[in-house]
Amino acid sequence: MHDGVGEALLRMTPVASATARELGGATAGPADGSARFERRAMGSPLRLTLVGVRPGRASLGWARVSAAIEEIEEALSRFRPTSDLVRLNDHAGDPAGVPVHPRLVAALVAAERARRVTGGAFDARVLRDLERLGYAGAPSTPGATPSLPAANRASASRGLASFADGRWLHCDPRRAIAAVAAPVDLGGIGKGLALRWAFGVLAATLPELAAPGSGALLEAGGDLVARGSAPQKGPWMVGIEDPLDAKEPAIVALQDAAICTSSVAVHRWRTAEGRDVHHLLDPRTGEPGGSGLAAVTVSAPDPAWAEIWSKTLFLEGAARIGGRARAEGLAAWWVRDDGSLEMTPAARERTAWVRGEA
C-alpha cells in the first residue's frame, strides 16, 4: 500500500547522542553511547533509544521503524482522511465490506479477541459513544485542534451495532476485506499493535540487539516496549505517571516487556450538558468508567495487551481493580484519585523504587 521508507526518512528527526533528556532530575545522557531518534507519529512523540548498536546500523533501524509506523498509521488512524480505517468506517453497516490494508484486518481481529477476552470491557465500537459525548481525540500535530474527518462523524445513537448474524466484524484475511457493523476506533490497541509490529521490524533489522549488553526502547505516546539492556547496564527504568503530581510515584524495571498507562490526565472535557467526562468509556454502559481511579499502568510481554488490560482494569474502578488484576495475574499499578499508589504482587516484583518508601 505504501512504500513509506523514503517518506519517513525525509520526515524523521534523528537526535542520536545529541541531547540528554532531563527526566525528573535524573539524566540518561548521550555519553552512555546510546543512539536516540525522535519524530512525531500517532499524535504523540515517537522515540527510539538503541544501546550497543553501531551508528549506521542504528540509523537503518530507525528508518525501518519510522517507515513501519507511517504505514501502520496510514492503515489504522481515524484522524487521517485517507486512512484505510476512515474508508472502512465510511462503509460501516455494509456487510459486503471493503478492501483494506492487511494490518487493519489484523488489528480488527485483535480487537474482537480483546472484546471476548475482557468480557466486553474492551470494544472498538465505542466510537459512537465517544462522539456522542463530544470527544474528538488527540491532534496529530502539537497545537492543532482535534477534529474528525467529516465522514467519520457517526450518528449520536447509542448502541454497539452488529450485523444480522450477531457479529460486528466480518473479514477475509486472505483477501484483506473487512466489514464492520458500526464505526470503530482502534485507539489504544492500535498504538499497542503499532509498537508490536514496529518493534518486530526493528528486531528483524538489527539482529545484534540479541547480543548481551545491547538493547532497545521504543516509545509512542506513553506506551513503551523494551528489550535487552539500558544504557546504564541493566533493565530499562520507567517512571509511572501520577496524573495528580508531576513526580512519578514509582519506577519500574523493564526488560523484554512492554508497559502502558490508561489515564484521564489529558482527555477530559465538559459536555454540552455540563457534565465532566473523560475518554475512557465503558462500552457496556456508554459512559465514562473507572470511578475512584486517576491512572492505571500495566506491564505485559506485548504492548497491545498491556494497552487492553490497562483500560480494562481502569474501567473496574477503585473498588474492584485489585481483585480483577490479581485474578488475571497482571503486573498492574494504579493511582487512586486521592493520589495513593497500589500495585499487584507481580507489579511489586518489577518495581525498582517507590516514592513513598524512599
Add this chain to the structure above:
Amino acid sequence: MTAGLYAVSLAGVTALQSAADTQLAADHASAAGAVAQLKTTHDAMESSLSALAGIYSKAANGYEAISSGIAQHEQALAALRAQVSAATGSAAALSVSSLARLPAVSTSAAAGSSRPVVNACTTASGKPC
C-alpha cells in the same frame, strides 16, 4: 433387803444410762463436726459455681460479640476460596507453551533504595513526559 436391791439396781441402771448418754453425746459431737465440714465444703462449691457462672456469662457475651465478625470472616474466606478456584482454573487453562513464553523476572524490587536513573516514563496518551 428389797429396798437395798432396788437401790443397787437403780444405781446400776443409772450408771449404764449415763455411759450410754456419754457415748451418744460423743457420737453426736462427731456427727455435728462432719455436718459442719460438709456445710463448709458445700459453701466452697457454691462459691466456685458462682464464679464459674460469671466466667461462663462473660464468655457467652464475648462469643456473641465476635459472632458477627466470625460470620464476616467466613464470608471473606468463601470469597477467597472462589478466587483461588478461579485462579486455579485460569492456571490450568494455560498451555505449556504459554507458560514458557512468560518473561523471566531478572530484577527484584529494591523499593526504598535510592532513586534510580529514569530512561523514560509511561503516561496518558499524548501527555508530555
